[in-house]
Amino acid sequence: MAASSTTSSVYLHVIEDVINKVRDEFVNNGGPGEDVLGELQGMWETKMMQAGVILGPADRSAAAKNVPGGSVPPVHDLNVPYEGTEEYETPTAEILFPPTPLQTPIQTPLPSSVDNSMYNIPTGTPSDYPTPLNDSVGNSGSSTEAKAGRPNPYMQPPSPWMAPRTPVDVNVAYVEGRDEVDRGTSHQPLTQDFFTVSSGKRKREDFSGQYQNGQHIPQQDGAVDPAPEAYQGMESPLPVRPEAANTLSIEKGSKLKIPQVDGPIPDPYDEMLSTPNIYNYQGVVTEDYNIANTPAPNELQAGTPAGGIHADVGDEDDDDEPPLNENDDDDLDDVDQGEELNTQHLVLAQFDKVTRTKSRWKCTLKDGIMHINNKDILFNKATGEFDF
Amino acid sequence: MATFELYRRSTIGMCLTETLDEMVQNGTLTPELAIQVLVQFDKSMTDALESQVKSKVSIKGHLHTYRFCDNVWTFILQDAMFKYDDGQENVGRVKIVACDSKLLTQ
Structure with a gap:
């Protein structure tokens, strides 16, 4: 169906690789044993077949083709518990991202809830398997009930496990040196990345992280200015993120130099999310965002962020977008809506280079997974050319 | 690693x-x-x-939103076209999330 042979084989390879490399952990040191490992592999592969992204291992390929993602194939791994399939048919969408995951550990997202919100394709790709794409909302009540009714002896260790499901996770994935021991504790603060004090794990960002915290805590003693000065002095030797440095300089500029005449100062949180440095350019022909760690250009322009915005927008031919100003969070709302209502066509990759010339963006990506039109496509390299 | x-x-x-x-x-x-x-x-x-994986893809589209935060680029494209070895896909809206590849090699 949706699986290309290469994607399928790479996925199967990854499954094998993971299973083989965690075998020690399962078998030794009082682990749950080989059977549980087999169960894990069986359930994983079953879900992949149900999602239509693998054709099934050799001994199951026939079944997978005949009943793509349908009920349990006849030649099925007996290690797979029935409830896996059952849950696929009675999904809940409401608990994909539990509102307060730290306090409600029981609401682990159900399998098909993810399917629904992430990959629910409204464009009408015919679904020939019963993973319910449309009736999840109607069913959510009953299945939640069923789920909650199940005795659950493992409710106690709640959040380290819940945390990986939060979307913020992806944005902090680069943190280096984080090992399994760290992971459990570091996830919890990361889910509130922008609001809480640095967890201490983010080595590369300690400085910018502290600065952000300084921004978000209501300033009550009026001592905000010296801190940015200190950080600016340290910018070049340190890998401070460019937009953090930029936010810093804008904030400083607007407070020290430019009287604010066009409305309230934007909420620092919005400002950070909207990466203000992208609005600041003053006709610079090309910007290479890969060398953006040098904050000099942004500092020079930091004094007039608002003016740059309007000037730029005037040149654009976008007629469906409002002028960009401090209401930047509109975009975010828009995005959130899109994610809820729309299919999530998604590309996950690593970027080598992102550049912009006027409104023309170019990027080179590598090692990507795309989920497009219900197909999973892998790529080694990708080039993107976008008009903004 | x-x-x-x-x-x-x-x-x-x-x-x-x-x-x-x-x-x-x-x-x-x-x-x-x-x-x-x-x-x-x-x-x-x-x-x-x-x-x-050896395949290559080319992506074109209208950039609706771009964001660079925590070393992660996020692009939201409208009317995007993906060309790859086996064919071409068009989508009305797609999100691209990309981490900095240099962070893996450091």
């Missing part, structure tokens, strides 16, 4: 996460072991993409 958790949002990663969720919930697995499996997945997926 540094890894990205980025790929956990892919189909294969979500399927694994769901499986681990269920097994932790019904007591088959400890959360710690489940996380170890996820970390191994991060490594294996990254390795497989590097070593086994």
